Amino acid sequence: MKHIVSGIQPTGSLNIGTYLGSIKNFVRLQEAYKDHHFLIFIADLHAITIPRDRAELRKSIKEVAALYLACGLKTDNLSLFIQSEIEAHSQMSYLLQCFTYMGELERMTQFKEKAQRQEKGVTSSLFTYPALMAGDILLYDAEYVPVGDDQKQHLELTRDLAIRVNNRYGDFFTVPKPLIPKVGARIMSLTEPTKKMSKSDDNIKSRILLLDDDNIIRKRIMSAVTDTDGQIRFDPNNKPGISNLLSILSAITNESIETLVNTYKDTDYKTFKEVVAEAVVKELKPIKEKYHEVIKSGEVDTILDQGKAHAERIARKKIAKFNHKIGLGRKQK
Numbered sequence: 001m002k003h004i005v006s007g008i009q010p011t012g013s014l015n016i017g018t019y020l021g022s023i024k025n026f027v028r029l030q031e032a033y034k035d036h037h038f039l040i041f042i043a044d045l046h047a048i049t050i051p052r053d054r055a056e057l058r059k060s061i062k063e064v065a066a067l068y069l070a071c072g073l074k075t076d077n078l079s080l081f082i083q084s085e086i087e088a089h090s091q092m093s094y095l096l097q098c099f100t101y102m103g104e105l106e107r108m109t110q111f112k113e114k115a116q117r118q119e120k121g122v123t124s125s126l127f128t129y130p131a132l133m134a135g136d137i138l139l140y141d142a143e144y145v146p147v148g149d150d151q152k153q154h155l156e157l158t159r160d161l162a163i164r165v166n167n168r169y170g171d172f173f174t175v176p177k178p179l180i181p182k183v184g185a186r187i188m189s190l191t192e193p194t195k196k197m198s199k200s201d202d203n204i205k206s207r208i209l210l211l212d213d214d215n216i217i218r219k220r221i222m223s224a225v226t227d228t229d230g231q232i233r234f235d236p237n238n239k240p241g242i243s244n245l246l247s248i249l250s251a252i253t254n255e256s257i258e259t260l261v262n263t264y265k266d267t268d269y270k271t272f273k274e275v276v277a278e279a280v281v282k283e284l285k286p287i288k289e290k291y292h293e294v295i296k297s298g299e300v301d302t303i304l305d306q307g308k309a310h311a312e313r314i315a316r317k318k319i320a321k322f323n324h325k326i327g328l329g330r331k332q333k
């Protein structure tokens with residue numbers, strides 16, 4: 001069975017950037033790749049590379065799990081699980097660090113950005129984070145990894161590591177390919193549209209959370225920063241705000257940016273924003289309803305237990321083989 005692997009960090013409430021760049025894509029791919037098995041997890045080990053309040057972390061882990069289901073992930077070809085519940089992830093991370101060069105990690109833009117934002121110490125796990133991520137993927141011999149644009153560099157490193165190990169020990173890991181959505185791979189902040197919409201932005205007005213009330217959603221979109229030339233055109237460099245709203249609308253409606261520009265080119269910004277706001281409200285409504293149902297039903301725990309059992313079987317075997325392959329432990333048969 002071929003595998004598709006991806007994860008999301010439980011670092012606060014999810015926003016439409018993560019949804020459009022990642023979860024909505026998983027739902028689409030589940031339809032398109034019916035013969036693949038999906039291993040989707042909550043990357044809690046990644047979350048603790050930056051200090052977290054433990055009560056908030058626990059709450060967020062449950063919330064992300066329920067949101068995955070509320071967003072429409074089907075459980076037939078899916079193992080949904082929590083990363084830290086499978087020890088092989090930590091083990092694989094260490095083993096892959098033994099194949100990763102300092103120079104490679106030093107080049108990672110996400111590390112540089114996150115390290116710069118840290119006021120206190122920068123942990124060594126923030127630095128080795130890409131090796132943990134590579135482990136998440138290589139443990140399951142993923143063929144495809146659906147992610148947003150910001151994870152491209154980590155995926156490239158994962159591929160390099162797989163190739164490095166394969167060259168040294170003979171074919172051992174599947175070399176994974178990224179699956180990055182055509183639109184929605186980089187949703188920008190509503191208040192500073194040259195920056196990515198992010199869970200860690202101090203300004204809450206910069207993002208829309210999946211569980212936000214309809215009126216908050218409308219307010220955020222209506223006050224999104226745009227420009228003064230009054231034209232609806234897709235031009236991320238010169239018109240980042242309007243281009244971002246076009247991307248959001250396109251990722252939601254599945255209509256191309258071109259079609260949308262044609263439809264709205266003679267519309268004023270206020271009317272266009274109303275269209276975008278209503279599209280977002282309509283998209284998130286069933287998700288919010290389903291979220292509350294999922295939370296009430298208690299089905300999340302059953303699904304996470306099943307996901308864990310399945311993923312663990314695969315991961316355990318792979319880590320045992322890898323230990324053996326590189327010469328660790330006693331010689332086995």
Ligand code: AMP
Pocket residue numbers: 007008009010017018019020021022023146147148149150151184185186187188196197198199
């Ligand atoms: P994170 O929430 O940082 O764990 O990211 C989870 C997934 O969502 C990854 O595949 C990211 O690439 C994607 N993602 C996060 N923020 C955005 C954004 N603003 N636009 C598009 N994709 C995003």
Ligand code: TRP
Pocket residue numbers: 005006007008009043046132133136137145146147151
């Ligand atoms: N690093 C990813 C992010 O911040 C989350 C993640 C962790 C991931 N492990 C992964 C994504 C493995 C894909 C595959 O967005």
